[in-house]
Amino acid sequence: MSFSSETKNELARIMPEKKCCMLAEIAGFIRFAGSIHLAGGGKFRIVMTTSNPAVARHYKTLIKTYFSVDTTVGMGQESSPKKGHSYMLSIGPENLSEQILRETGILMVKEGMNFISDGIYDGLVRTKCCRKSYLRGAFLGSGTVNNPEKEYHFEISTGTETLAKDMRKLLNSFADINAKIVNRKKGYGVYLKAGEQVRDAIGIMGASSQFFKFDEIMMMKGLRSQTYRLNNIDNANIDKSIKAAEKQILSIRRIIEERGLDFLSAKLREAAELRLENPDVGIEELGKMMTPPLSKSGMNNRLRRIEEIAKEL
Structure with a gap:
């Protein structure tokens, strides 16, 4: 199992204690892993996709806990031996999809007309605990973190530049984090490359075991590098x-x-x-x-x- 999958499995075991943090995490996941479909009659269907079964189970439970609605879970249409199966969580009009979109700051009203917002709704991330929860949801939706034995890299993929800028702002609200944006073929990536920052981001999201594992690997790599330099000096x-x-x-x-x-x-x-x-x-x-x-x-x-x-x- 990859380091990224292990990190997501640990995060998927976290159940926020506060209602505000529950909503922030749900909003982060829907925003970064979800898509909105018309269901007829001006109604909406929310579809969230993940390749991690633990993440799918987690959000089915979290949405049930907060909104008291059932989420339908099915297998994605696209799968491959390399990527494995994908899981689709679906919420239709009969299960308060419009209410969920409004509370998560995705469906807004302007001049009496509904519109889908692009970005992170400030009202959801006013407190530090809610920013941590939103970041966890966004990472579980479209994030990756490389094995630190190979390279230090943390990234959350976004579809639009506006959302990328908002995610960079959220990440950079934490001490000593300096996230940057890169333009990818299919959207944008908000990323961290410094080992200490990647490690801290893992800790901020709440993956304590992976935080300490990452820190230990960083320390061992540092010792090996120091030994190599000293040997070169001695030689x-x-x-x-x-x-x-x-x-x-x-x-x-x-x-x-x-x-x-x-x-x-x-x-x-x-x-x-x-x-x-x-x-x-x-x-x-x-x-x-x-x-x-x-x-x-x-x-x-x-x-x-x-x-x-x-x-x-």
């Missing part, structure tokens, strides 16, 4: 030390060939002999072998002086 330092030692040995051998080690002062001669005897030892450890012991910078200075002498020969 680079080793390569640098090897090249430096090779250069020092070449300088010492040149002095031996041209003048002999007695040409050097006693202190430089001791440093040269130790380097020849210990070609793989680092500068700091080599300094400790001197009599008396030298600091890393002191040993480095003597070897640098030997290289300068070799260049002058």
Whole structure:
């Protein structure tokens, strides 16, 4: 099961305690997963589609709890081995479809005429708890979240730019969230790419288990990345030390060939002999072998002086 499906399954187990939050979540789901059909006589039929059976069961229960009406659940006409089955929740005129559309801020009246609004009705999302519920409904309707092992990406698909802007505004009302909009082939996407923001959005919606799972994966990826960087630094330092030692040995051998080690002062001669005897030892450890012991910078200075002498020969 995908990370996105696991997240939706967890969210589908949440039943809002407040009536206002119930309505906000229902409105979010209908707005992002629903379509409105004419049923004759100026009446409406609401059809909501989901590929997740747990989500279908959840909204059948939630709508029953809030509106006291039964929602018909059937199999979608389009299905494929890759996407699996789709489930259609239908509410007709006989089950207060018009009342539901009005209370969810979708069916509005202007100049005495009904019209279908495009966007999120402000009256439903005035409080933080209702914004969380609306976001949960929207995500369960048309949201996805990638497996954090692969990439950080959270997105809610919308059909119109107006709805995308409203969803971005709702997401950005939460601390440290900075959602953006992308134009897709079939509508718009409101998305998050930063790992911390994706994780927080999961937590805001109420998926605690998935929040902690996401956080743990983020932490492990961070540790692996840090270890990789440190290993690269260590390898680079080793390569640098090897090249430096090779250069020092070449300088010492040149002095031996041209003048002999007695040409050097006693202190430089001791440093040269130790380097020849210990070609793989680092500068700091080599300094400790001197009599008396030298600091890393002191040993480095003597070897640098030997290289300068070799260049002058």
